[in-house]
Amino acid sequence: MDLRGASLLPSLEDTELDKELLEELSEGFQIKLRNFGKDIFFHSPGFKHYEVDDFSIKTGPKFVDISITGRNCELMCDHCASKILWHMIPATTPEELWRVAQELKEKGVDGLLISGGSNRDGVVELYTFLNTMKRIKEELGMFVSCHVGLVDKELAEGLKEARVDAVLLDIIGDDQTIAEVYKLPHKSVKDYEESLRLLKEAGHNIVPHVIIGLHYGQIKGEYRAIDMIANFDPSALVMVVVMPYYGKARFQLLPPPKPEESAKVILHARKALPSKPVVIGCARPAGPERVKFDLYALHAGVNGITFPAEGIFTYAKSLGLRPVVSPNCCSTVFLH
Amino acid sequence: MATVNGCNIPEDLLYDVDPEANAFTWAKDNGDGTFTVGLTSVAAAMAGRLVAYTPKKAGKVIERRKSIATIESGKWVGPVPTPLTGEIVEINEALKGNPALANDDPYGAGWIAKIKPNNPEEINSLLRGQAAVDALTKVINEKGIKCG
Numbered sequence: 001m002d003l004r005g006a007s008l009l010p011s012l013e014d015t016e017l018d019k020e021l022l023e024e025l026s027e028g029f030q031i032k033l034r035n036f037g038k039d040i041f042f043h044s045p046g047f048k049h050y051e052v053d054d055f056s057i058k059t060g061p062k063f064v065d066i067s068i069t070g071r072n073c074e075l076m077c078d079h080c081a082s083k084i085l086w087h088m089i090p091a092t093t094p095e096e097l098w099r100v101a102q103e104l105k106e107k108g109v110d111g112l113l114i115s116g117g118s119n120r121d122g123v124v125e126l127y128t129f130l131n132t133m134k135r136i137k138e139e140l141g142m143f144v145s146c147h148v149g150l151v152d153k154e155l156a157e158g159l160k161e162a163r164v165d166a167v168l169l170d171i172i173g174d175d176q177t178i179a180e181v182y183k184l185p186h187k188s189v190k191d192y193e194e195s196l197r198l199l200k201e202a203g204h205n206i207v208p209h210v211i212i213g214l215h216y217g218q219i220k221g222e223y224r225a226i227d228m229i230a231n232f233d234p235s236a237l238v239m240v241v242v243m244p245y246y247g248k249a250r251f252q253l254l255p256p257p258k259p260e261e262s263a264k265v266i267l268h269a270r271k272a273l274p275s276k277p278v279v280i281g282c283a284r285p286a287g288p289e290r291v292k293f294d295l296y297a298l299h300a301g302v303n304g305i306t307f308p309a310e311g312i313f314t315y316a317k318s319l320g321l322r323p324v325v326s327p328n329c330c331s332t333v334f335l336h
Numbered sequence: 337m338a339t340v341n342g343c344n345i346p347e348d349l350l351y352d353v354d355p356e357a358n359a360f361t362w363a364k365d366n367g368d369g370t371f372t373v374g375l376t377s378v379a380a381a382m383a384g385r386l387v388a389y390t391p392k393k394a395g396k397v398i399e400r401r402k403s404i405a406t407i408e409s410g411k412w413v414g415p416v417p418t419p420l421t422g423e424i425v426e427i428n429e430a431l432k433g434n435p436a437l438a439n440d441d442p443y444g445a446g447w448i449a450k451i452k453p454n455n456p457e458e459i460n461s462l463l464r465g466q467a468a469v470d471a472l473t474k475v476i477n478e479k480g481i482k483c484g
Contacts, residue, residue, distance in 0.1 A: 048411050051413065243387075286408040287388035
């Protein structure tokens with residue numbers, strides 16, 4: 001398949017792409033075709049209404065997010081300031097989690113992402129919820145993934161005993177970013193590496209996330225994070241891009257990385273994990289920059305895109321790809 | 337101006353209100369053959385604080401209830417269905433830089449597009465005055481919407 005002749009659809013005609021970069025990205029596209037074929041996943045989990053001209057899911061929510069801390073986060077990192085928790089359904093006690101899960105199951109929800117704010121050591125304190133998660137798995141038969149922070153042996157093994165289907169965690173590849181953006185000067189890249197090791201030793205499906213532009217919009221530890229993740233046999237890798245309007249005032253003034261810079265990080269991920277799904281997660285800047293980023297991501301050979309920008313679904317078909325639409329969280333991509 | 341649950345509803349505008357079609361928009365006759373269209377305070381409150389506004393290109397002709405722009409907040413991404421069929425003659429450049437204008441000033445600086453309607457009959461089908469206030473009040477009450 002030669003992509004160099006691919007032309008943009010009318011809805012994307014204002015988007016100017018870097019032709020040299022497209023040439024470079026084609027290596028990723030070929031890796032994807034070789035190892036995964038033409039299927040490409042477009043996810044639209046139920047925590048957000050998403051409707052653009054060529055893509056929407058009309059069924060009710062099938063996969064939703066729950067926060068065990070409500071909107072609270074002790075870390076209040078510069079890039080997020082807890083806003084990622086705001087759209088989640090709060091369930092701050094094990095009893096509430098059980099009740100919420102039952103109600104959601106009755107409404108037709110099949111999957112839960114359970115997460116929450118971190119404590120001052122970067123840990124999401126899921127310990128007291130483990131028995132309830134096990135009950136949700138066993139009695140309600142729901143898919144349960146947990147987006148954790150740093151983990152110790154007790155939590156890694158506890159999550160396994162709770163039979164969670166996948167463990168998600170953000171991996172940071174730069175000590176300065178960990179200290180300054182995440183407010184964890186007493187932690188380092190080694191601690192994130194140790195969390196990956198403990199989760200793999202406990203036998204988990206791990207789906208690490210890398211946030212492009214986390215260091216105040218600059219690319220800094222992303223390549224190291226990807227290389228580190230590749231050593232731990234992940235079930236999938238999720239790539240997201242920092243969203244300045246989520247962050248604290250200082251962060252909101254800083255532009256996210258250019259889509260061209262982000263595309264090179266995606267290509268690196270594709271090459272580092274040629275036989276593991278690499279997907280674009282729900283968090284990334286909105287508007288015209290998202291269109292460009294998503295186009296480059298397609299050319300770089302990703303396995304899926306969550307909430308594709310307008311025109312991307314159609315463009316993927318024009319590249320010869322076969323769209324598979326899913327109402328689930330993109331971290332479930334490894335199940336296919 | 338009527339105010340319901342903090343949501344302003346100016347009585348001098350025309351309105352397209354239909355929850356099934358996700359239509360909660362207003363239109364204003366500019367007297368020069370063009371109409372300014374925008375989101376009602378009710379629509380802006382339902383969407384939440386906007387972070388992106390991606391309009392269709394000026395010059396395009398859009399059918400009534402088809403999208404003239406895509407708007408995005410943290411919890412909602414969707415189209416703005418035009419209340420009138422017509423050609424887009426102007427998009428709101430200020431809204432590109434500050435999408436939340438549609439929340440802060442939905443009937444003023446936060447307008448979505450200016451269009452040149454090509455079907456005068458559609459103008460007569462839009463709600464006005466008390467009928468518009470009643471239709472939006474019903475939506476506000478049914479969905480429990482609060483503005484501000």
